[in-house]
Amino acid sequence: PTPTGPTPTAATPTSSSPAPTDAALAGLSLYAAGPSAAQATATAAYRGADAALLTELAGVPTATWFGSWSSDVTQAARTVVTAAAASGTVPVLGAYDVPDTDCGGYSAGGASSPAAYRDWVQDLADGIGTAEAVVVVEPDALAQLCGDPAARYAMLDAAIDVLEANPGTHTYLDAGNPTWIGAQEMAGRLRAAGVADADGFALNVSNVETTASNLAYGRTVSAALGGASFVIDTSRDGNGPGTGWCNPAGRAVGERPTTLTGQAGVDAYLWVKRPGESDGTCNGGPAAGTFWPEYALGLMRAR
Template sequence: MRGVGMANPYEVCGEFHVLTDTQAHRWCTTEFRAGRTTTERWVVWDKVAAVPQAKWVGPAPIAPQIAGILETAGETGALPVFVAYAIPFRDAGGASSGGFRSVKEYQAWAKSFARLVGAAPAVVLLEPDTLIHMPGLNAEQRRNRLSCLAFAVQAFKQHAPNTYVYLDGGDGRYNSPESLAPWLLQAGVADARGFAVNVSNYNTTGTCESFAVELRDLLGLPDVGFVVDTSRNGNGPPPDSYIRANPSTWWGNPPGRKLGDRPQYLGDANGFDAKLWVKLPGESDGPFGVAPHSSSSEFLPRVAHELYYGR
């Protein structure tokens, strides 16, 4: 089981690394230089930009994306959190489509990623949404996806011994533990730390924990752990009436959502390793909801501001 006989990165570091290259941080820096003093700017700076968040790493050259973070985190003794997000047919061609074109390209990238992290303590969430999309893929796409995930797990196990790797564990509400457990096992969860729940979603922490504990039991791996994305789940998901009115896009920038609990290591309580901010608050889900003219991952200070107040 991955995690036995290795350093626990949460305990080695004690605190999470705060990114200084997020869109929220850059927006605030620009506004400071312009001399503006608005409540919006204060909220974005203090309640979003200053909170530890995950660095999403795509298929571009790997070193420029993470080398500086590793160096800074090493100097301060903080724990960096990365999201590997470059798998072929990413997001099943949805709003966040992209990634590499072949399994071979992806595997080379994953190996480089793991080697670059090396012995540094780190957390890596491996390809959110990959396993929840499996039912809609054809047989070849499924094989390719599992090959990519299993290879990446082994690459980090071999080259990054102090990294905790978490596979896609679903949203905690609309995916059943019974459907995800077989895919997790085939993707190599036995050699990873565990799985991540609620990435870029809104489900309450309690709902996600109940789901994750059931999924953990089904896996039959007593040492497996899980993390929950709490970045935008402070008010839970949008009401059922909104979901019914927007059945295919309700997850995209729904109104009335709120920032959730700040990142926190929980000390492996019943397998619940940590609460993390994985989705960066204020970055759009695409041209939906309260941001109909935005593009996926575009930073919208108004949306970040509203997430603080929950309106």
């Protein structure tokens, strides 16, 4: 995974079951931050249908990511939550700074130590303040689990506690995707990392597995955890899996973000990954996190 308006368009429910009334996010409208500077520049270079597609993409509620590139994470988070509150919507934030982020992969980095990480999480929490926000906690951190597992579990558990100190912060601990770690094993990792104190777990962040596959996997993980809720990143899963995970060709954007999924126990479909941001220097892509307009257009054209 790599970092990184109008009200969202609700996805067509894939089940007739209503969303449970006690779902943490039920009925909330999600914040659309608009285009990043790179996306706005790219859009200005296109005309006609392509410009319209990029403009449409920029208007979909998508997560804002925070990590080692966020020089003042408190102010950066405060800017987002303040803008969201002013529009009557709730932002989705990605927290991505655990030590050994991406385990040396394309998005390698992260805090220098557990103590530095805790300070960083506190800074993020200070930026959120008493506002309402959804936070996807550390994509990949449990699926990759490099280094000392016990230390990583402890860091994630502490991060959830810090973020959850604000009643308006809804945390979802990342749990990879259906093809990565077996459901029972992932449930054990989530439990060790303190998911019981979170609102639930997150699936498919920056990945392309189908929503149906994530629903099946998520329900198995949820059952092993006694009924934990979860959210699914549908940003690029419209055509399901391709070849490999890194900038796979022929993919499409998926269901629009919504907190009314029609699926019991599924709190939201989210766009956590910003469609069009590169996974890394693979399959012709630029550096991780760089907006790649041709890839973005391909995702929109293929929907």
